[in-house]
Amino acid sequence: MAEREHNIAIVGAGTIGLSFSALHLTKNATCTVTIYDTRPDLQAYVKQHLPGYLMEGDYDTCVVRLAFANDLQSAVKNATAVQEQGPENAEFKVSIWPQIEQYAPADAVFWSSTSGIPASVQSAKMKDPSRLVVVHPFNPPHIMPLLEVVPSPQTSQRVLDRTLSYWRAVGRTPVIVKKECKGFVANRLAFALFREACSLVAQGVVDVKDLDEIVQASMGPRWSVAGPFKSYHAGGGEGGLTSFMEKIGGTVQECWEASEEDVRKGAIKVGGDWQAEVCRQTDEAYGVVETAERDEKTRKVLAAVGGT
Amino acid sequence: MAEREHNIAIVGAGTIGLSFSALHLTKNATCTVTIYDTRPDLQAYVKQHLPGYLMEGDYDTCVVRLAFANDLQSAVKNATAVQEQGPENAEFKVSIWPQIEQYAPADAVFWSSTSGIPASVQSAKMKDPSRLVVVHPFNPPHIMPLLEVVPSPQTSQRVLDRTLSYWRAVGRTPVIVKKECKGFVANRLAFALFREACSLVAQGVVDVKDLDEIVQASMGPRWSVAGPFKSYHAGGGEGGLTSFMEKIGGTVQECWEASEEDVRKGAIKVGGDWQAEVCRQTDEAYGVVETAERDEKTRKVLAAVGGT
Incomplete structure (x- = not known):
């Protein structure tokens, strides 16, 4: 079955969120990206800072595939993948995934950009923890190829396969870390x-x-x-x-x-x-x-x- | 005072010696290189293997500035610098430097390619230990820019200055290691x-x-x-x-x-x-x-x- 066109929901529009947004938009010519963040000036902020992550001339072809969401539900409701880079604390991540799970399509995969909170911790309150995998970048991700893909013992092979396949298609080097160790590799x-x-x-x-x-x-x-x-x-x-x-x-x-x-x-x-x-x-x-x-x-x- | 043209004596024609020979000959268009090694087939060996360290077309312009010596005395007698990469044991190095010192011109500087035997150990029997400094390459030296320059407490500033100046002029990155620690940096x-x-x-x-x-x-x-x-x-x-x-x-x-x-x-x-x-x-x-x-x-x- 051919996958539908990618719609990536970016949850958290700090430097990593913007860098990943730029990567998706430039390396995946048919995708759309929906950015969600609690900051009140989100649109103005993104439009000001995103060009810093793009090569000259890329902005016009990217911005037409970029959307903004005022709440989590509208951010993820049509997503093929939800990529989270919110605050780096376990409580936040444990509480947000059940909400994302509730609003996102059943076939969406979930990626956390955490540098250290394992998927097995983050997924504690999810109904289906098999959907979540850590995809840890080496900064800045729009330039550096490495992504450490760190599944929990619950992450499904299907989610892992789709994750590797997506990131390879956009020119990245996803590498599987087989155990959820401190700090990854x-x-x-x-x-x-x-x-x-x-x-x-x-x-x-x-x-x-x-x-x-x-x-x-x-x-x-x-x-x-x-x-x-x-x-x-x-x-x-x-x-x-x-x-x-x-x-x-x-x-x-x-x-x-x-x-x-x-x-x-x-x-x-x-x-x-x-x-x-x-x-x-x-x-x-x-x-x-x-x-x-x-x-x-x-x-x-x-x-x-x-x-x- | 302008220095005379460089005549580098290479003592020890293993892979490091050949790699350094290629470096001198290609990056220093006026230098001559004299190779000494105890192997009986030295000339044939060097002529067979040196091309592997050169870019295509470089051999003809290099070989005319290459000489071979049958003994240590003739190898170093006209040297501006003696570069040693003999057996990696202290006894060998302690015994060879006094001989080199005896035969080489008074203004020649002495470089050891050792990966671990400090100049302060190697120079134990020299009359003038100020002339010796470790110049440790990162393999292979005809490609990798780094040279760890490790003086002993006796190495003179003049020897250090000439060493840095020579290697910078041939496009290397010599970096001073200030203490003779185990394994260098x-x-x-x-x-x-x-x-x-x-x-x-x-x-x-x-x-x-x-x-x-x-x-x-x-x-x-x-x-x-x-x-x-x-x-x-x-x-x-x-x-x-x-x-x-x-x-x-x-x-x-x-x-x-x-x-x-x-x-x-x-x-x-x-x-x-x-x-x-x-x-x-x-x-x-x-x-x-x-x-x-x-x-x-x-x-x-x-x-x-x-x-x-």
Whole structure:
């Protein structure tokens, strides 16, 4: 059965909601997007800020497929998918899904953009929790391809299949996270490196700006093309990762132990004494970051690796 | 005083030595490179393998500036810089530098490509340890811009200045590491993320291939353009990293604690029970990695971010 044309209900029009709206409207030429938010100046706000998420010339073809809703019921009543990015607290999310479930068509799928509240928690009061899945973006979602798709044990295979199929069709890279762990995967990985970065700066091994330069000139480009397992697998030659671990494993373990020791000695916990100096160096190095230039370069990098 | 034309003595003609030779010859149009290695078939070996490190058409203009030495003395006697990538053990390096020092011109600088043996250890028997500095590449150095420049406390400012100046002139990104710590900075950062990656795969949160895809679709492209501090500084809006830590710090700390707990429970040490499954999944996902395609894409990424 062919699906009807997509009508995406965007619940919550902050930066993530606007970024996703721009993505749907530009990458899915036949969809409509209905935005709902409790802010009183919603239409004016969206029309002012949405162009910042679009390429020049895209606004006119997008705005004609954009609608606004004054209440949740009218926002979701014709939706094929409801995408939620409301306040990041469990009570809000637990209370809104039963309402959405009540008003949305029976075949609509439900996506939460949460960065940490699992679908199994959010769906606690739903009649049919199989309809809900977390679709966690890497900011900003209109540029970055990654979406972490995190089902609860109740999420149905049909909802998962439709979710993957939709996002692949709009040029994204949806990846399934198989267990609802703390922070999901991308943030866990990024924060692990970030902790080590904070630790090395706190010890005076390297400055903030030099550390960023190190990452930009090595792991960034490398991991754009091949993730850590593939990279070390290549580094091991014909014997692959097994051979890499035989040859370099001793050094890897020594580094892991040195890191543990340094993190402990430096008391690298959030809010610790080290934090002010790291923040000071970062302020001094960058002032206010120009994200437009960053986003433009990121688009070029993604084009270079064959993304969209 | 203008420096004389560069004559780089390459001591050790493995993959790193050949990669650096290709870099010098292609990015420094007037330099000569003299290669020394104990292998008996040195000339034939280099002439066979060097083209693999060059772009098409570069070989003819490079080979005329390439020389071979049968012994260390003739390799370094006219050198402006001696670049060592011999066996990765301290005894070898401690014993070779006094010989190099004896034969090389008094103004030659000494670079070691070691990934872990500090200059302060290597220079133990040198008359003048101020001439030696570690210049640690991120493989392969003819493509990846990063060079970690790690002085010993004895390394002179003049040697450091000449080192930075040379490598910047050939389009690299030399970054100073201020303390001789275990593993230097790039590997410490990469291994910290790799440990978390192994831990998440070992727990069944995500597959090897999906984890790589997560990194390739998020942190890779992002960190090609802006390192972790700059990225989180931008993520904090006008308040920068300080504001980011106020808003997201609680989640960061929870993730750090979850990671510690998981690493402990999973016994994520090199050679642990988890390792076979991670290696198996990696083999299954990738077989033998085609590095030519990886390198070609990496060049494009670097061009996109303004590298060379």
